[in-house]
Amino acid sequence: MVNRFNTIIVGAGQAGLAMGYYLRNSSNSFILLDNHARVGDSWRFRYDSLKLFTPRSFSALPGMELPGNQEGYPTKDEVADYLEKYAQQFKLPVKLNTKITKVTKHDGDYHIVTNSGEEFLSKNLIVATGPFQKPFIPSFSEEIPNEIFQVHSASYENPSQLKEGAVLIVGGGNSGMQIATELTSTKRDVNISLGKKPKFLPYEVLNKSIFWWFNVLGISKLTVHSKLGQILKKNDPIIGKEVKPLIKEGKVKIYPRTAGYRDGKIHFDNGKDMQPQNIIWATGFVPDYDWLDISNIFDKKGLPIHERGVTKEPGLFFLGLSWQYRRGSALLLGVGEDAKYLVGNLKSS
Structure with missing residues (x-):
């Protein structure tokens, strides 16, 4: 039996959940597929002492505040639990322990096969696996x-x-x-x-988060296409x-x-x-899209070719990439804006 949805989101991390938030009241069906056992595990399994460099006020997804002192800096376990509660709060349809092994396209639909042999079909495929892959x-x-x-x-x-x-x-x-x-x-x-x-930049300047200053000075609004955005991208x-x-x-x-x-x-x-x-x-990550068998959507480095997450392949989108559109695109504070943008580009059923 093939499971049919209008939209399938690959990954139930912060990017996938933000996308689910904007789709939850849509008449079009959708599901999030994730290979972890629990929502938030991509954060839970990071090093024990990890704290975010964004305060709680800049570390929330759309529609739900991250609990606690808004000027304080959350731990990785706080974020993991927050993401799990977020999925529960908005009743997002997440299917866990589901690893996608291959995606192909036939007659305008994306055909998805998982490690358990399950098959899915969708008009839209949103790859929300983030920048930290392999x-x-x-x-x-x-x-x-x-x-x-x-x-x-x-x-x-x-x-x-x-x-x-x-x-x-x-x-x-x-x-x-x-x-x-x-x-x-x-x-x-x-x-x-x-x-x-x-x-190096400090966490705070004059008792305000550096990200508060980024907002005030307009740095948060710089896009990847701006000259200053390009400079920041190369010298993060x-x-x-x-x-x-x-x-x-x-x-x-x-x-x-x-x-x-x-x-x-x-x-x-x-x-x-x-x-x-x-x-x-601490040498970073490289892309891992071997499961995505779609031609002409990656550059020579294996990175997606896109414009603000929209590819040339109808119905195929990326979300949560570093500098997808702005510096915060891969962060909790910025991924929601990119998700909201993509909603208007989805194919209807």
Whole structure:
């Protein structure tokens, strides 16, 4: 039996739920398919100490406030539970433990097959799997012996996972900097390898969230097509300065880009080397759309070709991508606006 819906949303994270919110009163049928056991698991399984860099007032989806002090910063478990309650509050049709293995298109309909063998048909397909898909780890990591513990930031939980001894964090985004800050409390030798000099912004300026200032100054409204938007996209700053004094005090040592592994050591672009006992790859993610068997919708890097989430393939949309339209497109604070925009582009039944 084939299940038919007007719209199928792939992923029941923040992007998928925001889309469901705007579709919930629609006459067209829809369903969210998600491979996790619970709504919010994509947040639950992130490292234990993770806190958002947006305060609660900037960390909610449309129609429902994130409970608690609105000027405070929520934990990852708060967000996970919030997303689960959000789906319940708006009675969104979520089907969990459902991994999509293949999507093709026939006669104007999207044909979806899942890991359980279930089949679905829909006029519209919204890919809301977000920007954090397949962890990227450099290929030379395979040359590193098992004596050195390796973990990607997506699988890092807390310092107890690590072996005794020095830690090298490769990559200096928000996750890498937060993990480095946490590890200094364990009295370890903490090192970060960076491809370029990071730019830091404080959480707050004059007792107001930096995101409050982004709104006041119009930065939140900058689109990916604007000149300043393009500059920000290429030089996304680190939110939070906690690691800066640790670097100044020598508790966190900075190395240039990691060049490779040889002769029992990690080598860097400047010719220096070191022998860590642990490596945390905070090297980001790469797209993983192997299940989406639709031609001519990806660029050479495997990224979707779209205009504000709308592709050239009728009925196919993306939601929750980094800089899909604005800086906040992949964040809780901005995904709702993109979802609302896509509603007007859907094909009716």
